[in-house]
Amino acid sequence: MRSWLAATLIFMTAGTSVQAQMVAPSTAGAKPKSVAIVPIRPQALQTPADTANAMAQGERLALQSDLAWVGEYNGAITGDVSERMAAAIKEYQKKKGSKQTGVLNPQERAVLAETARRRQENVGWKIVTDAGTGVRLGIPTKLVPQQTSDANGTKWSSPTGTVQVLLTRRKEAGPNTAKLADREKKEPAGRTVDYTVVKPDFFVLSGLQGTKKFYLRGTFKGDEVRIMTILYDQATENTVGPVVIAMSSAFTPFPSGAQAPAPRKTVEYSTGLVVTEDGAILADREATDGCQAISIQGFGRADLIDDDQDRGLALLHIYGAPDLKPLNLAAGAAKTSVDIVGIADPQNQGGAAAVTSVKAQVTRIGTGGDLALSPSPAIGFSGGPALDDSGRFAGVALLKPVVVATAVASGAVPASQAVLVTPNTVRDFLTANDVTANGGSTDAKAAVLRVICVRK
Numbered sequence: 001m002r003s004w005l006a007a008t009l010i011f012m013t014a015g016t017s018v019q020a021q022m023v024a025p026s027t028a029g030a031k032p033k034s035v036a037i038v039p040i041r042p043q044a045l046q047t048p049a050d051t052a053n054a055m056a057q058g059e060r061l062a063l064q065s066d067l068a069w070v071g072e073y074n075g076a077i078t079g080d081v082s083e084r085m086a087a088a089i090k091e092y093q094k095k096k097g098s099k100q101t102g103v104l105n106p107q108e109r110a111v112l113a114e115t116a117r118r119r120q121e122n123v124g125w126k127i128v129t130d131a132g133t134g135v136r137l138g139i140p141t142k143l144v145p146q147q148t149s150d151a152n153g154t155k156w157s158s159p160t161g162t163v164q165v166l167l168t169r170r171k172e173a174g175p176n177t178a179k180l181a182d183r184e185k186k187e188p189a190g191r192t193v194d195y196t197v198v199k200p201d202f203f204v205l206s207g208l209q210g211t212k213k214f215y216l217r218g219t220f221k222g223d224e225v226r227i228m229t230i231l232y233d234q235a236t237e238n239t240v241g242p243v244v245i246a247m248s249s250a251f252t253p254f255p256s257g258a259q260a261p262a263p264r265k266t267v268e269y270s271t272g273l274v275v276t277e278d279g280a281i282l283a284d285r286e287a288t289d290g291c292q293a294i295s296i297q298g299f300g301r302a303d304l305i306d307d308d309q310d311r312g313l314a315l316l317h318i319y320g321a322p323d324l325k326p327l328n329l330a331a332g333a334a335k336t337s338v339d340i341v342g343i344a345d346p347q348n349q350g351g352a353a354a355v356t357s358v359k360a361q362v363t364r365i366g367t368g369g370d371l372a373l374s375p376s377p378a379i380g381f382s383g384g385p386a387l388d389d390s391g392r393f394a395g396v397a398l399l400k401p402v403v404v405a406t407a408v409a410s411g412a413v414p415a416s417q418a419v420l421v422t423p424n425t426v427r428d429f430l431t432a433n434d435v436t437a438n439g440g441s442t443d444a445k446a447a448v449l450r451v452i453c454v455r456k
Helices: 002-022 048-053 057-069 083-095 106-123 177-186 234-250 405-410 423-432
Strands: 125-129 136-140 146-150 153-157 163-171 191-198 203-209 212-221 224-233 267-274 280-284 293-296 303-308 313-317 337-343 355-365 370-374 385-387 393-401 416-421 448-454
Touching: 048 083, 057 083, 057 106, 057 234, 083 106, 106 125, 106 234, 125 234, 136 163, 136 234, 146 303, 163 234, 177 191, 177 203, 177 212, 177 224, 212 234, 224 234, 267 337, 280 393, 280 423, 280 448, 303 423, 313 423, 337 393, 337 448, 393 423
Parallel strands: none
Antiparallel strands: 125 136, 146 153, 153 163, 163 224, 191 203, 203 212, 212 224, 267 280, 267 448, 280 313, 293 448, 303 313, 337 355, 337 385, 355 370, 370 416, 385 393, 393 416
């Protein structure tokens, strides 16, 4: 009995001891401590938005742009995180047979970037600045290789008109985007709008214009309205659709700083080089851009056959002109210096039209192979032939305005720099226009004529 009681006491004592260890001591009147519980999200549960938010803004912009170029993303390329971007990634992964996570792994991202790059290359994607307005925009140069300009804007077009890009400008009193959008819905007649966005600083319309699809983006600054319109056949939508998104995002109607355009002269004089006996004349593209009328002094009206922004050349033609003496374009070698033959602006020679020549040094610009001429010849010489030491054709001299924002704003005439277009580039341009130079003359002074451009 005594031993059983002792054992029972020992058990109870032990139980009390264990209970004392399990229950934390408390202090009467003390406030219990609260413990914050922080949930830890496993890496596998990170959302596509989490991943996108962790990316740099530039990375998101590039991702949206690449998704647009492969036809999966149709929103504004802003770099903002959105469900639309995640959905585009999943759709891209689905078409590639990958797991639809909404987050690209490094291999998927590299393939996407390369695919987008190839598609840009296939359409000749370039960011250009329109010479007449200073508007900066993206152009698929292989889809719309033909370009014409006038005082109201610029048009890029495919040879058959299947795809067209129209950049227009106009003055309008008291414009606002709502009023502008309403007007564009009605003009031209027959335009059917199925999508509209109107913001305080821009508006977008899209739909059908006749049998073509159209996309339009416009804005204004002061009383100047600038609108980009893209027209394309419905059969080309798979090719043109992604380009439209890229063009919309690249459209900068009023760029600031040094991109401001140089003032255009109402009447501009330059030099033309006769290259065929039947009246084909090589000229400066910028000096003949946006002309209401082009004429050749002594011969009358000239037709603009083609111009090439990349090469800086224009092809003119006059008809029924007798005794033309085209220059022999067999290439010489411009080593360090050339003689430039041209006709200076009439203001620089008392109203006369004398043909003269000036010397210039040839230097290479950077590593791209472009050639600069120093000093620049006088205004009017642009488009004139350059001759090497032996009197052989060494290229065409072009004057390029150096645009400085402060100079333009103050009304000052911008300075110019001169470049030399090589004989190979000249031949390529003529060949692209099915022109065979047939000149046998080595008299450059007899092969140049004054080109007169009249603008509004």
